[in-house]
Amino acid sequence: MTRWILLVIWLVSCGFAQAPARAEGPVYADVLPGHSLTFPADYGAHPDFRTEWWYVTGWLHTPDGPRGFQITFFRSRPDVDQNNPSAFSPKQIILAHVALSDPKLGKLIDDQRIARQGFGLANAATGDTAVVLDDWSLVRGADDVYTARAGTEAFGLNLHLRPTQALLIQGDRGYSSKGASAGEASYYYSAPHLSVAGTLRQGGRTVEVSGDAWLDHEWSSSFLAARSAGWDWTGLNLDDGGSLTAFQVRDAAGQPVWAGGSFRDASGATVVLRRDDVQFSTKRSWLSPRTGIHYPVVQTLTIKLPSGSRQFILTPLFDDQELDSRATGGPVYWEGAVKTDGGKGYLELVGYATAVKI
Template sequence: MLRLLLLLLAPLLLAATFGPVRPGVPLRFPTDHGAHPDFRTEWWYVTGWLNTAQGRKGFQITFFRTRPDIDTANPSAFVPRQVIFAHAALADPAHGKLRHAARIARAGFGLANARVGDMDVTLDDWRLWRGKDGRLHAKLAGDGFAFDLAFTPTQPVILQGEAGFSRKGPGAGEASHYYSWPHLAVAGRLGGQAVTGTAWLDREWSSTLMNSRAVGWDWLGLNMDDGSAVTLFRMRDKAGAALWAGGSHRSKSGVLSVLKPEDVRWQAGGWWQSPRSKARWPVRPVLALRVGGNWRELPVTPMMADQELDSRMSGGPVYWEGAVTVPGGRGYLELTGYAAPLRM
């Protein structure tokens, strides 16, 4: 999905020439774990569930890179040729709402960088990287939480869409290069406590904004208990109908099914209204996907209703990003455009 950095930096992203997203471009690893600075924006998005002595908790770690529309011939070291932005959050039912933190800085000056060639994104003392042993690592802290986590791959990546070319709308240019890495085994520390768990990595890079008729999107990534993995998304118009939808299902035996718009059904389900923003969020959607001609229904239950993140103080939107379960699995749900239509 076109993640939230586009909202935060939309005033900078005017008419410019960026790298095009094209079908038939093979993804190569480890190179594509790293940054793609010719494209307008990209993100490294890790979500998951942690097992703690106090019960399960959800977490989100997201790093973004964007290339603003500026005069790259300007020799000044202060020109923001690349900007790095990051979000982190902890969902703890005992706390009742998200603990979250955000940072932003231009690349350079030893403050922020997104490495080309392999995964290594830094922002001050926050870092997400791939080690020589092939594991991913994240180390960062916010108010009331601190992550020092390692993610061990147990399955290969999923190339979303057409071998990594993922359409996001009816227009030819509305697409991203997109892969996911489900069923990452988590080990490390949450503050001073040892934790384990499971996680999911989403990686996308793109140079296109959402369709002009879209007001927001919904996205769901699920690690299923049997080892399968499910990705579902839709782009919504102002009437709440899907302008585009898609996703994937990879079976426990490794068979990948790419979902077309007609293979995804998304119903709003139960709603929760925020006492702060007054936005109403469909936090209990009922989803269905068609694989091999057979429909499967997935009713979604949030870990807790209040997983709203209000980033308006930093120029961003109000959105809902939360840990959820379905029968036989768990993952993360992202909802945008319900507090107000997204303007890009």
């Protein structure tokens, strides 16, 4: 009997044996045109929105040659009962991915984590960037420098990311369209040309590294149109100091549903790229030996600017940069370091196996 009483007490404390109450799901905030981003508040989390991520990618210079890296923190507000008072109710979920692209290994090495917010384990702070999941973190300091820490048994990253340019506010003052309807959009800004310094632990030793990185921060409640199946995205740091963001949203047949991005030249002049200004075309595909998925890993990106069209051939550091995030509820996709004539960055290819819904 004592054991049953203790079990009931535990269930009540966890919120599983509450008095009957009407379940209420969350009311998600909308992404609205005409809204301007404000800082430092928009560096932080936006918990009223359904989905959010801080996405850092870059190239490292190491004593053993170049490496690509990715550190991403996600915040998700799931559709759970908002009346449940239990601290165990997962009203906010924090996920994180870390990956290293090492051409000497010829494949991506990565890890991923997930936890509900709270308990001193996981948190995405409001007001400024401070996202923590156990001993992984991305924090923006008072000197504007981001500190990123994440790793696995195979490798570890401890990096300082220093801005060298002003923020790149995407779309219309941060309102980035992802489809024809007003709700198919995100709030979105980037920090290109981050100067990287820190350490890489790999192969039983720790070495100092430098490099060049890119940060995207994006949040939304209704990201993609219903018929969208995936997307291609690239962020390129150009050697002359310019930067290029380009994306296309695809349907299940692989046809473009929407496209956009931005181009900022070396002088700082920025062009917002609209739907008809961006075109991705495949030059070569790669077949994953693990999943059987074909990815267009070499692409020709064409953008239309007021001065005329420009082409960028995106070539991977190596082909096998497939990432399997199913352990934390995500998709299998390709995400890797790429280079182009006059620059380098990252390419993301999502939805080539099954449709992805966000």
